[in-house]
Amino acid sequence: MAKLLHMPEVSANATHAAIxxxxxxxxxxxxxxDCIAEIETEKALVELAAExxxxxxxxxxxxxxxxxxxxxxxVLFARGETGVDIAALLAKAGALAAANxxxxxxxxxxxxxxxxxxxxxxxxxxxxxASPLARRLAAAKGLDLASLKGSGxxxxxxxxxxxxAPVAGxxxxxxxxxxxxxxxxxxxxxxxxIARRLVESKATVPHFYLDVECRMESLLALREQVxxxxxxxxxxxxxIVKAVAVALQxxxxxxxxxxxxxxxxxxxxxVCVAVSTDSxxxxxxxxxxxxxxxxxxxxxxxxxxxxxxxxxLRPEEYQGGxxxxxxxxxxxxxxxxxxxxxxxxAILAVGATQQKPVVExxxxxxxxxxxxxLSVDHRAVxxxxxxQWLAVFKGLMENPLGMLI
Amino acid sequence: xxxxxxxxxxxxxxxxxxxxxxxxxQLGLRTALVEKAQLGGVCLNWGCIPTKALLRSADVLRLIxxxxxxxxxxxxxxxxxxxxxxxxRDVAAQLHRGVDGLMKKHRIQVFNGHARLDGPQRLKVTGExxxxxxxxxxxxxxxxxxxxxxxxxxxxxxxxxxxxxxxVPDSVPKRLVIIGGGVIGIEFASFYHALGAQxxxxxxxxxxxxxxxxxxxxxxxxxxxxxxxxxYTGCALQGSKVEQGAVQLRLEGSSNETLQADVxxxxxxxxxxxxxxxxxxTGVKVQHTHVLVDEFCRTGEPGVYAIGDLAGAPWLAxxxxxxxxxxxxxxxxxxxxxxxxxxxxxCTYSHPQVASVGYTEAQARSAxxxxxxxxxxxxxxxxxxxxxxxxxxxxxxxxxxxxxxxGAHMVGEEVTEMxxxxxxxxxxETTEAELIESILPHPTMSExxxxxxLAAYERALHC
Numbered sequence: 114m115a116k117l118l119h120m121p122e123v124s125a126n127a128t129h130a131a132i133x134x135x136x137x138x139x140x141x142x143x144x145x146x147d148c149i150a151e152i153e154t155e156k157a158l159v160e161l162a163a164e165x166x167x168x169x170x171x172x173x174x175x176x177x178x179x180x181x182x183x184x185x186x187x188v189l190f191a192r193g194e195t196g197v198d199i200a201a202l203l204a205k206a207g208a209l210a211a212a213n214x215x216x217x218x219x220x221x222x223x224x225x226x227x228x229x230x231x232x233x234x235x236x237x238x239x240x241x242x243a244s245p246l247a248r249r250l251a252a253a254k255g256l257d258l259a260s261l262k263g264s265g266x267x268x269x270x271x272x273x274x275x276x277x278a279p280v281a282g283x284x285x286x287x288x289x290x291x292x293x294x295x296x297x298x299x300x301x302x303x304x305x306x307i308a309r310r311l312v313e314s315k316a317t318v319p320h321f322y323l324d325v326e327c328r329m330e331s332l333l334a335l336r337e338q339v340x341x342x343x344x345x346x347x348x349x350x351x352x353i354v355k356a357v358a359v360a361l362q363x364x365x366x367x368x369x370x371x372x373x374x375x376x377x378x379x380x381x382x383x384v385c386v387a388v389s390t391d392s393x394x395x396x397x398x399x400x401x402x403x404x405x406x407x408x409x410x411x412x413x414x415x416x417x418x419x420x421x422x423x424x425x426l427r428p429e430e431y432q433g434g435x436x437x438x439x440x441x442x443x444x445x446x447x448x449x450x451x452x453x454x455x456x457x458x459a460i461l462a463v464g465a466t467q468q469k470p471v472v473e474x475x476x477x478x479x480x481x482x483x484x485x486x487l488s489v490d491h492r493a494v495x496x497x498x499x500x501q502w503l504a505v506f507k508g509l510m511e512n513p514l515g516m517l518i
Numbered sequence: 519x520x521x522x523x524x525x526x527x528x529x530x531x532x533x534x535x536x537x538x539x540x541x542x543x544q545l546g547l548r549t550a551l552v553e554k555a556q557l558g559g560v561c562l563n564w565g566c567i568p569t570k571a572l573l574r575s576a577d578v579l580r581l582i583x584x585x586x587x588x589x590x591x592x593x594x595x596x597x598x599x600x601x602x603x604x605x606x607r608d609v610a611a612q613l614h615r616g617v618d619g620l621m622k623k624h625r626i627q628v629f630n631g632h633a634r635l636d637g638p639q640r641l642k643v644t645g646e647x648x649x650x651x652x653x654x655x656x657x658x659x660x661x662x663x664x665x666x667x668x669x670x671x672x673x674x675x676x677x678x679x680x681x682x683x684x685x686v687p688d689s690v691p692k693r694l695v696i697i698g699g700g701v702i703g704i705e706f707a708s709f710y711h712a713l714g715a716q717x718x719x720x721x722x723x724x725x726x727x728x729x730x731x732x733x734x735x736x737x738x739x740x741x742x743x744x745x746x747x748x749x750y751t752g753c754a755l756q757g758s759k760v761e762q763g764a765v766q767l768r769l770e771g772s773s774n775e776t777l778q779a780d781v782x783x784x785x786x787x788x789x790x791x792x793x794x795x796x797x798x799x800t801g802v803k804v805q806h807t808h809v810l811v812d813e814f815c816r817t818g819e820p821g822v823y824a825i826g827d828l829a830g831a832p833w834l835a836x837x838x839x840x841x842x843x844x845x846x847x848x849x850x851x852x853x854x855x856x857x858x859x860x861x862x863x864x865c866t867y868s869h870p871q872v873a874s875v876g877y878t879e880a881q882a883r884s885a886x887x888x889x890x891x892x893x894x895x896x897x898x899x900x901x902x903x904x905x906x907x908x909x910x911x912x913x914x915x916x917x918x919x920x921x922x923x924x925g926a927h928m929v930g931e932e933v934t935e936m937x938x939x940x941x942x943x944x945x946x947e948t949t950e951a952e953l954i955e956s957i958l959p960h961p962t963m964s965e966x967x968x969x970x971x972l973a974a975y976e977r978a979l980h981c
Binding site for chain 2: 245264
């Protein structure tokens with residue numbers, strides 16, 4: 114018997130997701146476990162696997178279109194089944210799911226809601242504050258108001274917010290935009306998430322910044338020694354991951370995150386490493402980094418970064434942790450300060466190791482220096498504590514044997 | 519030279535400057551204001567407010583003149599120019615003291631003197647307190663504008679006036695020619711005509727109040743001409759000379775007459791007060807006497823901002839005040855919306871009054887929009903008939919596709935007090951649906967505002 118295929122909840126708390134592409138076409142036979150489609154969530158690309166043998170009867174949502182989790186995206190026929198009344202199937206599902214699902218007739222793709230105002234309010238928890246003009250323009254563009262961020266008083270959605278939003282779905286003609294001198298790249302789910310989270314962080318998390326210089330002679334010497342016998346080269350960044358994790362264990366009050374009701378203290382040091390990919394930034398997490406060997410950390414980071422660049426991280430591989438490392442040293446950046454990656458309490462911005470004049474016992478010398486800037490969530494961690502942690506971190510970097518014991 | 523440090527300094531105490539200072543103080547910034555003349559600026563001392571006082575006297579005179587039509591017998595009314603001018607000055611003085619009090623209330627330090635930029639984040643103030651050096655990371659320039667002078671017609675207080683002399687006349691000129699048919703020119707035309715002057719208005723554009731909707735301009739022109747004011751539109755001034763105590767003005771264009779005037783009032787636009795502010799060598803860019811700014815009033819020089827008339831059109835006090843708030847809130851790290859010029863209402867206090875907001879019909883058409891236009895005359899409004907105020911109409915322009923209220927245009931009695939309804943509607947982004955559903959009180963002239971919306975959708979009830 115024919116069944117509807119629904120948009121799964123591929124990552125926690127995601128209300129929407131988009132089909133990146135259908136790996137099968139209508140009429141293709143499916144065996145249980147086959148990949149039917151790739152779904153782009155806010156953070157990663159996930160494969161949608163078939164639960165049982167079937168035939169992909171009908172595709173309801175074209176690639177790139179963001180739909181709500183739970184919305185029908187396709188119809189699966191039983192093998193050999195014919196004469197399926199798709200409209201009836203959808204109508205039945207629609208009736209079950211309450212009156213707010215889009216009306217469907219014989220149209221191959223979902224039509225935007227004709228009447229936005231009541232549907233939006235009924236569908237989403239709480240009221241969506243939007244001007245009448247914004248509601249009407251959103252309806253004309255086929256946009257879900259709840260997906261927009263309002264810039265009016267108290268976050269009210271106004272005309273300019275709707276005008277700034279990309280048009281959803283190919284069924285609506287895009288507003289004509291002059292393309293002289295520029296072109297527009299629609300935001301990916303990942304880009305939107307990065308934007309939303311970083312704005313939220315910078316606007317709501319009270320950041321403060323601590324700057325430290327680490328002398329790198331000992332660490333560089335140790336690394337050279339280690340790499341002489343290591344199968345795979347250990348990078349400076351691997352040492353930094355390790356040093357951060359050990360410092361978090363030594364100053365456990367730093368290994369926390371802020372929640373509205375309580376301060377969450379972590380038992381293990383899970384350190385996230387910011388990885389730049391073509392579609393944006395993602396922060397895979399190295400679990401238990403304090404108790405891992407340098408070569409294991411190195412292998413973990415390489416493996417996670419590789420899959421991050423392919424967009425194939427699983428949610429549990431980028432969620433959690435209390436601390437992020439962002440390293441721009443390979444680009445020759447000397448020093449920068451980073452935006453905290455919520456809900457983390459801190460992020461360490463790492464620059465390049467540079468030869469610099471240093472004063473040692475009153476004498477001018479040339480030293481190898483690494484500058485690190487720690488951004489801290491002041492709600493969770495006070496200045497003195499962060500400074501204490503940074504001193505431990507600096508100590509480990511300058512006497513790296515300390516992190517190996 | 520003594521030095522002082524502030525978070526924010528405002529240069530100019532007009533409706534832009536003093537509002538900026540109050541908002542900054544409300545947001546916890548240590549604020550100073552430098553004013554070289556009087557707090558309140560032109561608006562309060564030499565513009566909006568004193569002209570309204572004069573025009574009120576003209577209204578009262580006009581009303582007494584028409585007392586018979588209301589069944590009231592009175593003797594001939596006789597204006598006392600000296601008392602009219604005194605009342606106008608008293609009103610300005612009262613408000614001036616009010617601004618002074620506001621500065622004290624908000625703990626804004628006021629310096630009397632001339633300020634100019636003196637290096638980054640630094641102002642040098644020359645004034646009665648001696649030379650001072652004031653420092654602040656944020657400096658808002660709000661020095662306003664002044665009347666544009668025409669060569670050979672510089673104000674001499676005798677034959678040639680600017681608005682300043684026109685506000686404090688010793689006598690009513692017999693023949694007054696006003697150069698400029700914009701808001702200022704038309705308001706003074708109404709005032710001096712009411713006091714008995716023979717008034718002519720010369721305007722280069724094809725119509726008076728050229729920024730208003732065509733139908734509004736035409737209606738006001740018709741009303742002024744019917745009252746006996748002469749309008750010379752589409753006319754350039756060819757030359758002027760003073761002969762036997764009168765000015766001869768040669769016109770060229772749609773009329774080639776030579777006008778005789780006892781006094782010529784020059785109201786031909788304004789120029790920004792950009793001189794001697796120390797802008798040379800900074801990143802502040804000046805174009806046609808106005809400072810170029812971005813949507814949050816930032817100039818090309820970091821930490822230097824410009825608001826109000828100094829920063830360009832429209833030359834309106836409430837635009838200056840709104841820019842002041844936006845500019846200061848942005849400085850304080852808030853997230854204000856940029857000013858939408860289409861939501862700035864404009865008022866002309868002539869007889870009849872004019873008020874408008876947003877697109878004129880012609881502007882909306884040339885922006886390529888599909889329109890729904892509605893019009894309702896006050897002659898069909900019960901309250902207006904009862905009041906004897908049937909002159910004028912209300913006109914609204916909607917976007918047929920989205921229902922957005924693009925513009926509203928009103929002529930008639932006290933329309934300047936009613937335009938706010940449409941301004942709020944635009945600000946809240948209502949469509950025709952909410953306006954149609956709104957209940958307006960009966961009997962009021964504002965019912966015409968509702969009827970005009972209904973008319974745009976072919977649903978007017980009383981027309």
